[in-house]
Amino acid sequence: xxxxxxxxxxxxxxxxxxxxxxxxxxxxxxxxxxxxxxxxxxxxxxxxxxxxxxxxxxxxxxxxxxxxxxxxxxxxxxxxxxxxxxxxxxxxxxxxxxxxxxxxxxxxxxxxxxxxxxxxxxxxxxxxxxxxxxxxxxxxxxxxxxxxxxxxxxxxxxxxxxxxxxxxxxxxxxxxxxxxxxxxxxxxxxxxxxxxxxxxxxxxxxxxxxxxxxxxxxxxxxxx
Numbered sequence: 531x532x533x534x535x536x537x538x539x540x541x542x543x544x545x546x547x548x549x550x551x552x553x554x555x556x557x558x559x560x561x562x563x564x565x566x567x568x569x570x571x572x573x574x575x576x577x578x579x580x581x582x583x584x585x586x587x588x589x590x591x592x593x594x595x596x597x598x599x600x601x602x603x604x605x606x607x608x609x610x611x612x613x614x615x616x617x618x619x620x621x622x623x624x625x626x627x628x629x630x631x632x633x634x635x636x637x638x639x640x641x642x643x644x645x646x647x648x649x650x651x652x653x654x655x656x657x658x659x660x661x662x663x664x665x666x667x668x669x670x671x672x673x674x675x676x677x678x679x680x681x682x683x684x685x686x687x688x689x690x691x692x693x694x695x696x697x698x699x700x701x702x703x704x705x706x707x708x709x710x711x712x713x714x715x716x717x718x719x720x721x722x723x724x725x726x727x728x729x730x731x732x733x734x735x736x737x738x739x740x741x742x743x744x745x746x747x748x749x750x751x752x753x754x
Contacts, residue, residue, distance in 0.1 A: 542599045542613065543671045549596060549620060550667035552589040556582050556624040557660035557736060563631050564653040568646055572638050579631040586624045593621055608678060612750045619743035620667070623660060626739050630732035639725040642714055648707045649729075655700040656733050659740040662693035666747055673751065683751050690744040697741040704734045 559582050566574035596617060600610050641649060666689035669682060676682040711718070711726040718726075 541674065542596050543674045545592060545596050545599065546617065546670055547668055549589055549592040549617065550664050552585055552592060553620050553624045554660050554664040556585045556589065556627040557657055560627055560630055560736070561653055561657055563634050564650060567634055568641055570640060575634045579635050582628050582631040586628045589621065589624045593617055608750050609753060612746065612753055616743060616746040616750060619739065619746045623663070623736060623739040623743060626732065626735040630729070630736060633728050633732050637721070637725055639722055642711070642718065644714065645707065645711055648703070648710055652700070652703040652707050652733060655696065655703050656737045659693060659696045659700055659737040662689060662696055663740045663743055665689050666693060666744060678751050687748060687751060690748045693744040694741060697737050700734070700737040704730060
């Protein structure tokens with residue numbers, strides 16, 4: 531019955547998981563970029579930025595494929611609008627990771643020795659947020675098979691809850707880092723302080739975007 535296959539179409543859930551993995555790969559490279567900053571290896575920062583851009587482009591290609599699947603498919607177990615909002619929010623995570631990598635290339639800024647540990651703690655917390663989002667998103671295929679209910683739904687909702695807690699912790703680390711570098715402004719030139727502020731904001735946006743995507747995933751479950 532080819533006509534029935536056309537109506538049902540390819541399931542988008544497995545492809546969405548691939549998109550989630552690609553988005554996380556973008557965020558994971560933040561650590562390499564941050565370590566290169568601490569090592570003052572500015573050529574490495576450029577290399578990482580190019581890699582993030584490549585992965586972000588690949589994520590965009592997967593996103594376009596998912597949209598085509600959603601528009602072709604007649605029967606689906608969850609609202610198309612809800613899925614598109616989740617997809618857009620995930621895409622924003624990759625965009626924000628790319629923004630951070632680009633900012634690092636704008637100036638050969640040195641990280642003050644007193645800030646190094648706090649900076650890396652902040653970076654690692656941001657990556658953990660994205661990792662929690664990936665853990666939740668990897669359940670989408672199983673969620674679809676269980677009609678977004680039962681133990682699979684509970685498991686995903688718990689992962690989203692953990693993501694929210696990690697984002698809250700990231701907020702605290704962001705404020706701590708900001709207070710510290712502003713406290714050193716007598717030792718630092720204004721442009722360096724400005725760059726630290728940009729790093730701080732861009733990293734925070736990655737964590738915020740991860741939490742937003744998690745909220746849309748939760749909405750997909752609750753509205754199903």
